[in-house]
Amino acid sequence: MPRLLLRDRVVVNDDWQYGEEAAASVASADASAPASLTALIIPFEQWLNERDRWITHSGPLGVVLAPAHRVEQLAPDLAHFALIGAHFTGPSEGRGYTQARQLREQWRFNGELRATGHVRQDQVFFMARCGFNSFELPEQELKAALAALDIFSAAYQTANDTGLKARLGPAR
Amino acid sequence: MYQYNAIDQRLVDERVAQFRDQTRRFLDGRLSEEEFRHLRLRNGLYIQTHAPMLRVAIPYGLLSARQLRALAHIARVYDRGYGHFTTRQNIQYNWPKLEEVPDILAELAAVEMHAIQTSGNCIRNTTSDHLAGVTPNELEDPRPWCEIIRQWSSFHPEFTYLPRKFKIAVTGAPQDRAATLVHDIGVHIVRGPCGEPGFEILAGGGLGRTPIIGQVVRAFLPREHLLSYLEAILRVYNLEGRRDNLTKARIKILVRSLGIDEFTRRVEREWALICDPQTASAKSGDSKSGDSSLRIDEAMIARMRDFFKAPAYRPLHDSEPAVNQVTAFRAWYRYNTVAHKIAGYRAVYLSLKKPHIAPGDATADQMEAIANLADRYSFGEVRVTHTQNLLLADVEQQDTLELWRALDALGLATPNIGTLTDMICCPGLDFCSLANAGSIDVAHQINERFDDYDYIYDLGELDIKMSGCMNACGHHHVGNIGILGVDKGGQEWYQITIGGSAGADASLGTVIGPSVAKAAVPETIAQLLSVYIEQRQADERFLDTVRRLGVKPFKERVYATPIAA
Known part of the structure; x- marks a missing residue:
C-alpha cells in the first residue's frame, strides 16, 4: 500500500521512499540493481555519517531532521536535497516549527518541506504557516487536515504562507 | 480601550468553533486524553482537583463594564457564582463543566474576550501596570x-x-x-x-x-x-x-x-x-x-495609541475630599486611592482582600455592581491588578465619598491596599491539584490575628505572598514575607521567607529556618514584625529593615522559643 499524504493541499500517493523501505523492496526484487533513481528519504544523521555514500545517489534525495538538529548543520548541503523533513516526536514537540521557518526564510529552501512523526489535523495550520507544504498524517485524518489548513481565515503575524492576510506589520 | 475589528472578531469566533470540534472529538473518543490535553490547555482549560478550571485572559488587566458583566454572567450560569482574579490579570472559574466550555468561550467571544493561550507551553497573557496611562x-x-x-x-x-x-x-x-x-x-x-x-x-x-x-x-x-x-x-x-x-x-x-x-x-x-x-x-x-x-x-503605533486615548476628563482642581470626613473614609481614601496625573482625579482600588473571603475572589453580584460603578464613576472601565484587586482608574475626587459608601456596602472597601492583609494568595489545596498545602485558610488565620488597623497602618508598606506549593503562583519568593506550603508526612507545613520584593528593586526572599506548623504561621509573622517594630529606623519599610539587618535577628526571635502550634 503506498502511503497517502497531504501535499500542496492535495491528498496524493507518496512518491518518496524511506531508506529502509527502499532497501526492503530492492532485496525482494533484484539485489544487484541499486534503487538509484528512487526518490529516497534518509535520516539526516545518516547523511552526516555517510555523506560520501549518499552523495552518489542519482535520484532525488531527502533528509529528515530530528528535533535536536540545527538547520545550520544542514545548510551547507542544502543543494543536495529536494525534500527536507522535520520530525515531531509527540504532541508537545515544537522545534520543527522553527526549523521550517529558518529553512524557508533564512536559507530559501524551495523544495518539499515535510512534517513527519506526530502530525495531526490540529497542528497543520501552524505547520503550514511556518513553511511546511506536505504532511504525513494518519490516513483517517487526511480530509480533516485539508480543511484544517483553512481553520483560521486571517493571521496576526506574517510568516510563510501565501494568501493569509496578516494584520500586524506595515499598514498595507 | 482596544476594540476588536472584523478580523479580531472572526479569529476568536473561529477559535471557538475549532475548540468546539476538538471537545466533541475528545468526548467521542477520537482524540486521546494526551492530545486533547495540549489543545484544551491552549484554551485555558485545566483539569483540577474537583472539576475543570477555566482561565480567561484579561489582556493587560483592562476590562470594560460590559465585559465584566459578561464575566459575572458566566460565573452565575456556568459556575458557582464567583470568579478568582489572579496575579497575571486573568480570571479563573473553578467549577465549569467540560462540555460547556465551548459555550463559555462563545459567550466570551461575544464581548471581545477569550481564553486563548492562558495555559499550556505557549506565550501567555501579556500583563502590565494597572496604573498605566x-x-x-x-x-x-x-x-x-x-x-x-x-x-x-x-x-x-x-x-x-x-x-x-x-x-x-x-x-x-x-x-x-x-x-x-x-x-x-x-x-x-x-x-x-x-x-x-x-x-x-x-x-x-x-x-x-x-x-x-x-x-x-x-x-x-x-x-x-x-x-x-x-x-x-x-x-x-x-x-x-x-x-x-x-x-x-x-x-x-x-x-x-x-x-x-x-x-x-x-x-x-x-x-x-x-x-x-x-x-x-x-x-x-x-x-x-x-x-x-x-x-x-x-x-501602527499611532493606530494602537488611538485605542488608549485619555477619556474625556473634566477640567477640575485637586481637592481634599477626606478632610473633615469620618475616620473610616479617611483611612480608605489614604490607603485605597492613589494619585492621578489629571488634577481632580484619583485611581481607586477595590480591595478583594476582605477577611474570610479568598484573596482575589469576587461574586457575580459584586462584578455586576462594580460594572455599574465603573459606568457611573470611571468611564466604564475596570482594571485587574497584579496584586489581585480591582481598580477604577479615573474617579473624580469629589465622587470618592459616594463611591466609598457604595463599595463599603458591597464589601469592597476594606482599607488595606499595600498593607499586611493585602495578601497575594494562590487557590491552594482547596482547589488546585498541584498544591501541597492550603493557602486560603492561612490567609484567614492571618486576617484574624491581625485585625487591628492601627497596628497594620503603623507597619506601613508590607506585602505577604503565599503559595500552596513550589510552583509559586502566589509569588512567595518575592513577598516581603513569603509563605510556602509544604507537605510534611501528610501534614501542611509552611516555610517562611523574608526580604523578597517584586518591584523595580526586585529580590528573592531568604528562608528564615525550618518550616512551621499551620497554626503557628500567624504567630511567626507577629514575631517577625516585632523585630521590625523594635529595630526600624525612621520611615524604614519592613523590606528595608530586613535588607539592613539581614535575616539573623528575625530568625533568632522566631526560633528562640518553640512556637506553640
Whole structure:
C-alpha cells in the first residue's frame, strides 16, 4: 500500500521512499540493481555519517531532521536535497516549527518541506504557516487536515504562507 | 480601550468553533486524553482537583463594564457564582463543566474576550501596570505595546509548542507594578541616549521551583524592532530550551546555564538573521519575511495609541475630599486611592482582600455592581491588578465619598491596599491539584490575628505572598514575607521567607529556618514584625529593615522559643 499524504493541499500517493523501505523492496526484487533513481528519504544523521555514500545517489534525495538538529548543520548541503523533513516526536514537540521557518526564510529552501512523526489535523495550520507544504498524517485524518489548513481565515503575524492576510506589520 | 475589528472578531469566533470540534472529538473518543490535553490547555482549560478550571485572559488587566458583566454572567450560569482574579490579570472559574466550555468561550467571544493561550507551553497573557496611562510619573502608556504583543503572540505559528510556558510583562513607569523582573521577558519603556523611544529588554526571570531575577539582554532597543527582537529571543528559547525535564524547561534555566552574555550573543545573532535573512544564505531574492514585516511603523503605533486615548476628563482642581470626613473614609481614601496625573482625579482600588473571603475572589453580584460603578464613576472601565484587586482608574475626587459608601456596602472597601492583609494568595489545596498545602485558610488565620488597623497602618508598606506549593503562583519568593506550603508526612507545613520584593528593586526572599506548623504561621509573622517594630529606623519599610539587618535577628526571635502550634 503506498502511503497517502497531504501535499500542496492535495491528498496524493507518496512518491518518496524511506531508506529502509527502499532497501526492503530492492532485496525482494533484484539485489544487484541499486534503487538509484528512487526518490529516497534518509535520516539526516545518516547523511552526516555517510555523506560520501549518499552523495552518489542519482535520484532525488531527502533528509529528515530530528528535533535536536540545527538547520545550520544542514545548510551547507542544502543543494543536495529536494525534500527536507522535520520530525515531531509527540504532541508537545515544537522545534520543527522553527526549523521550517529558518529553512524557508533564512536559507530559501524551495523544495518539499515535510512534517513527519506526530502530525495531526490540529497542528497543520501552524505547520503550514511556518513553511511546511506536505504532511504525513494518519490516513483517517487526511480530509480533516485539508480543511484544517483553512481553520483560521486571517493571521496576526506574517510568516510563510501565501494568501493569509496578516494584520500586524506595515499598514498595507 | 482596544476594540476588536472584523478580523479580531472572526479569529476568536473561529477559535471557538475549532475548540468546539476538538471537545466533541475528545468526548467521542477520537482524540486521546494526551492530545486533547495540549489543545484544551491552549484554551485555558485545566483539569483540577474537583472539576475543570477555566482561565480567561484579561489582556493587560483592562476590562470594560460590559465585559465584566459578561464575566459575572458566566460565573452565575456556568459556575458557582464567583470568579478568582489572579496575579497575571486573568480570571479563573473553578467549577465549569467540560462540555460547556465551548459555550463559555462563545459567550466570551461575544464581548471581545477569550481564553486563548492562558495555559499550556505557549506565550501567555501579556500583563502590565494597572496604573498605566494614569500614574503621574509614567514615561509612556505601555498598553498600546501590550496590545501589539497580544496580537503578535496570539496563534503565533512558531511559538505555540514551546518547551514551557512563557510570560511577558510591559511597564512604562519607574515603579514596577507588574513584577517584570520575574517574567520570562520583561519589557521596560525607556529612552535612548538621545531621547529616542525604545525598550530595555530583560529575560530569564521567573519564580516556581527555581526563582531567578531577570537580567538585561538589551539595554536599549529602538521601538520599531520590538517584535523582531521578541521573535529572536523566543526562537533561541524554542530551539535550545530544555524539553527533557519539565522543571528545567523555562527560559530562566537556559539563560542561567548559558550565562547572560552567551545567551545575549545567540539572541543578537538570530535577530540579525531575522532582520536580514539573506545574510544566512547569502542568496539574493525578495525577502518575504524578516524584520521588514515585523517592523512596527509609526502608523501602527499611532493606530494602537488611538485605542488608549485619555477619556474625556473634566477640567477640575485637586481637592481634599477626606478632610473633615469620618475616620473610616479617611483611612480608605489614604490607603485605597492613589494619585492621578489629571488634577481632580484619583485611581481607586477595590480591595478583594476582605477577611474570610479568598484573596482575589469576587461574586457575580459584586462584578455586576462594580460594572455599574465603573459606568457611573470611571468611564466604564475596570482594571485587574497584579496584586489581585480591582481598580477604577479615573474617579473624580469629589465622587470618592459616594463611591466609598457604595463599595463599603458591597464589601469592597476594606482599607488595606499595600498593607499586611493585602495578601497575594494562590487557590491552594482547596482547589488546585498541584498544591501541597492550603493557602486560603492561612490567609484567614492571618486576617484574624491581625485585625487591628492601627497596628497594620503603623507597619506601613508590607506585602505577604503565599503559595500552596513550589510552583509559586502566589509569588512567595518575592513577598516581603513569603509563605510556602509544604507537605510534611501528610501534614501542611509552611516555610517562611523574608526580604523578597517584586518591584523595580526586585529580590528573592531568604528562608528564615525550618518550616512551621499551620497554626503557628500567624504567630511567626507577629514575631517577625516585632523585630521590625523594635529595630526600624525612621520611615524604614519592613523590606528595608530586613535588607539592613539581614535575616539573623528575625530568625533568632522566631526560633528562640518553640512556637506553640
